[in-house]
Amino acid sequence: MHENxxxxxxxxxxxxxxxxxxxxxxxxxxxxxxxxxxDGGPALELAIGxxxxxxxxxxxxxxxxxxxxxxAMVEQLRAKPGxxxxxxxxxxxxxxxxxxxxxxxxxxxxxxxNLTSQDAQVDCFVNAASHLLPGGCFxxxxxxxxxxxxxxxxxxxxxxxxxEHWGIDVLDVVEQRLVSHHFTATVNGVRHxxxxxxxxxxxxxxxxxxIAGLRLRHRWGDWRGSAFTADSRSHVSVWEKxxx
Numbered sequence: 001m002h003e004n005x006x007x008x009x010x011x012x013x014x015x016x017x018x019x020x021x022x023x024x025x026x027x028x029x030x031x032x033x034x035x036x037x038x039d040g041g042p043a044l045e046l047a048i049g050x051x052x053x054x055x056x057x058x059x060x061x062x063x064x065x066x067x068x069x070x071x072a073m074v075e076q077l078r079a080k081p082g083x084x085x086x087x088x089x090x091x092x093x094x095x096x097x098x099x100x101x102x103x104x105x106x107x108x109x110x111x112x113x114n115l116t117s118q119d120a121q122v123d124c125f126v127n128a129a130s131h132l133l134p135g136g137c138f139x140x141x142x143x144x145x146x147x148x149x150x151x152x153x154x155x156x157x158x159x160x161x162x163x164e165h166w167g168i169d170v171l172d173v174v175e176q177r178l179v180s181h182h183f184t185a186t187v188n189g190v191r192h193x194x195x196x197x198x199x200x201x202x203x204x205x206x207x208x209x210x211i212a213g214l215r216l217r218h219r220w221g222d223w224r225g226s227a228f229t230a231d232s233r234s235h236v237s238v239w240e241k242x243x244x
Contacts, residue, residue: 004069005114005195006049011072014050017184021109022052029223030141031057034106037137037238038062041103044131046093046124047111051077051086058086065089067096094123102131106139110234112205113142113197116177121200125212125239132241138214141223143234145199147173176200202228202235214239 006014020026034043034057041063045054048066050073058064059082066088068074074090077083089098093107094115105128115121128138150157150171160167164185171178177198184191206216217240221232228235 006070006073008072008075010193011050011070011076014073014076015052018052018109027052027056030108031060033223033225033236034104034139035060035062037106037139038104041133041136042100043104043106044098044102044128046105046107046128047114048077048088049073051080051083053106053108054086055080055082058082065098065100065102067091067093067098069093094120094127097127097130100131101133101136103133103136104139105131105136108139108141110142110197112140113199114195116196116198118176118198118200118204121198122208122211125205125208125214129212129214129241132214134241134243136241137217138209138212138239138241139236140205141234141236142200142205144232145201146233147171171199202237205237206239209239212239214241216240 015022030053043057043062043064045064045066048054048068054064054066064086066086068088068090069092071090074088077088089096112121112124115124132138146157155171157169157171158167159169166183168181169178170181177196179194179196181192181194202219209216216237218238219228220226220236221228223236
């Protein structure tokens with residue numbers, strides 16, 4: 001099982017730290033798209049976390065099941081309306097299985113890069129595909145690696161400069177890894193947290209999907225379906241499991 005970086009302290013403040021992602025302008029387009037892709041069938045969310053997406057999607061009538069590595073994050077989910085009824089299995093999204101098959105499996109908010117090896121990311125695609133019905137879809141939302149912003153010879157990139165939060169990515173371009181450092185102003189001083197990731201390119205994800213027996217159906221620049229271009233900072237990609 002992979003290392004859990006979302007213990008009780010992180011889980012307790014996760015929703016507040018990610019407040020912008022709970023705003024209707026960020027969340028509603030994602031829910032609209034996922035509901036449409038589920039097409040009346042059940043959905044499985046990998047790394048369901050505190051239920052930012054899974055709970056409101058279930059409230060729309062989509063039967064949602066979750067897999068989540070962090071018991072502390074699930075505890076936060078359980079405390080919310082509808083959280084006690086939503087089935088969640090504690091485990092690694094790359095290898096943990098649940099009963100049943102689904103019209104939709106989805107993984108949002110850059111979480112694929114929390115798997116810090118290529119093998120683990122491939123395993124995640126294989127696991128997602130094994131839970132899909134024929135004709136079902138696996139959806140991933142993830143940033144495009146921002147190596148073009150990295151000056152030659154440098155290995156760090158500043159990604160946030162707010163009044164109370166600063167963020168710095170330190171990259172290893174040989175191993176395709178990065179560590180995100182977050183510095184947050186608190187009443188007790190500056191809090192520093194760091195999380196390792198393995199960044200991944202869209203064509204590499206397509207190859208992982210092919211290994212898992214999936215094929216690309218759509219790639220958009222956002223949940224609203226804007227075109228994916230060379231200037232896109234993230235993408236929402238949909239791979240389909242062929243009909244038997």
